[in-house]
Amino acid sequence: EAGVTQFPSHSVIEKGQTVTLRCDPISGHDNLYWYRRVMGKEIKFLLHFVKESKQDESGMPNNRFLAERTGGTYSTLKVQPAELEDSGVYFCASSSNSLGGYAGELFFGEGSRLTVL
Amino acid sequence: RKEVEQDPGPFNVPEGATVAFNCTYSNSASQSFFWYRQDCRKEPKLLMSVYSSGNEDGRFTAQLNRASQYISLLIRDSKLSDSATYLCVVNMGWGKLIFGQGTELSVKP
Numbered sequence: 001e002a003g004v005t006q007f008p009s010h011s012v013i014e015k016g017q018t019v020t021l022r023c024d025p026i027s028g029h030d031n032l033y034w035y036r037r038v039m040g041k042e043i044k045f046l047l048h049f050v051k052e053s054k055q056d057e058s059g060m061p062n063n064r065f066l067a068e069r070t071g072g073t074y075s076t077l078k079v080q081p082a083e084l085e086d087s088g089v090y091f092c093a094s095s096s097n098s099l100g101g102y103a104g105e106l107f108f109g110e111g112s113r114l115t116v117l
Numbered sequence: 118r119k120e121v122e123q124d125p126g127p128f129n130v131p132e133g134a135t136v137a138f139n140c141t142y143s144n145s146a147s148q149s150f151f152w153y154r155q156d157c158r159k160e161p162k163l164l165m166s167v168y169s170s171g172n173e174d175g176r177f178t179a180q181l182n183r184a185s186q187y188i189s190l191l192i193r194d195s196k197l198s199d200s201a202t203y204l205c206v207v208n209m210g211w212g213k214l215i216f217g218q219g220t221e222l223s224v225k226p
Contacts, residue, residue, distance in 0.1 A: 004160075031212055042119070043161065043204070043216040056213060091160060095212055106212055108160035 002026070004109035006092050012115045018080040021112045025074070025094030031055075032075050033095075033106065034067060038088035046090075049075060082116045089113050120144060123205050123217035131225055134195045138220045140188040140205030147215075150181050152190045153204040155219065161204055164190075195224045 005024045013019050025032045034046040046065070047057040051072035060067070064083070069075040079086050090113075093106040123140045130136050142150075150167040165172065167179040167188055178191040188205055205217035 033212055033214075035214070035216075042121070042218040043214075045213050045215070048212060055211060059213075093212075105163050106214065108162070110160045 004092055004094050004107050006090075006109035006112045008112055009110065010113040010115070012117065013082055014117050015084055016081045018078065019082055019114060021077045021079075021090050021092075021114070023075045023077070023092030023109060025092070026096075026107055029094035029096045029107075030072070031095040031106075032069060033093040034075070034077050035091040035093065035108075036088050037091070037111075038085070043091065046077075079114070082114075084116050087114055087116045118143060119218070120215045121205055121207055121217035123203075123220050125218055125220060127221040127223055129223045129225060130195055132195055132197060134224075135191065135193050136195055136222060137192075138190045138203055138205070138222075140190075140217055142186050142188065142205075142207045142215070144207070144209065144215075145183075145186065146209065147186075147207040148210050149208040150188050151206040151208070151214075152177075152179055152188075153206050153216075155202045155204055157201075161206075161216075164203070192222075195222075197224050197226065200224045 007022045032049040037043045045059040048055045049069040066078045089111040091111045093108045095106045121142045152164040153161040154164045155161045167181045171180045176193045180189045202219040204219045207215045
């Protein structure tokens with residue numbers, strides 16, 4: 001069974017440009033998450049989809065970030081316009097259990113490394 | 118104050134050593150607790166869940182103390198392949214995970 005896949009693995013862009021990251025969760029997983037790790041900091045939650053709906057987007061840093069999950073399958077995270085502080089590794093994760101408050105084991109993708117120059 | 122605090126290390130130990138990692142968390146509403154392992158430039162992977170009763174998985178033992186908001190991980194008989202960063206992780210519910218900064222372990226021959 002394929003794991004969580006992310007694309008691109010690495011993106012280098014200039015400040016002010018736009019980048020779109022894509023995540024394909026494990027097939028059948030209703031829960032999809034975006035996390036990111038900026039240099040020297042811990043991994044931080046960005047947002048959570050249940051199917052196509054945003055369950056929690058409390059971690060999104062500002063309105064330059066837009067996440068979508070049309071049709072409840074893959075998700076995209078767009079950064080527009082990118083700033084220097086957006087550099088880091090963006091991880092996507094998925095899980096199958098959506099009962100109550102426990103979402104089961106999260107399976108992470110290998111991450112998309114974003115470098116903003 | 119960070120929500121989940123860990124000693125960043127690095128911990129440099131010889132093969133066969135026993136090593137212990139500690140972690141504290143600040144939010145008493147935290148629902149569940151985990152240790153994740155992250156190899157260099159790879160994704161975090163679940164190592165084990167942590168329960169108040171303590172739980173063991175082979176050479177790994179995890180413990181949770183809810184009263185003092187403290188989590189531990191003990192690795193016995195360290196192997197070279199145990200070298201990685203160990204992440205203390207708290208679930209606030211619905212998979213909203215709060216990560217510690219990670220403790221780096223390097224096991225030497």
